[in-house]
Amino acid sequence: MNKRWTIDKIKEFVENNSDSKLLTTEYHGFSQKLLFECACGTHFEKTFTKFKNNHQRKCAVCQPPKVSR
Numbered sequence: 449m450n451k452r453w454t455i456d457k458i459k460e461f462v463e464n465n466s467d468s469k470l471l472t473t474e475y476h477g478f479s480q481k482l483l484f485e486c487a488c489g490t491h492f493e494k495t496f497t498k499f500k501n502n503h504q505r506k507c508a509v510c511q512p513p514k515v516s517r
Contacts, residue, residue, distance in 0.1 A: 458482070458496055466505035486510055 455475040462470045467487035475482070481493040486507035498504045504511065 453478075453496065461500065466499075468505055 453475065455470075455473065458475060459470045462468060462484070469485045471483040471485055471491065475496070478497050479495060481495055482499070483491060483493055484499070484507075485491050486509075488507065488510055490507040490509055492507040494504055
């Protein structure tokens with residue numbers, strides 16, 4: 449069975465698994481981009497799926513995108 453993510457569960461996941469902070473206050477589904485604040489103070493947007501599964505947990509300055517092959 450799929451785990452239903454709520455904004456509170458997402459916030460807890462972010463706090464426990466990264467140095468970033470969740471700024472979004474509502475969650476409407478997996479395709480929604482959420483607003484985060486990186487440890488350096490930069491704001492960035494990612495879907496929770498990318499944040500959680502792809503380990504994209506920092507802004508583009510602190511964690512530059514991987515170069516495609």
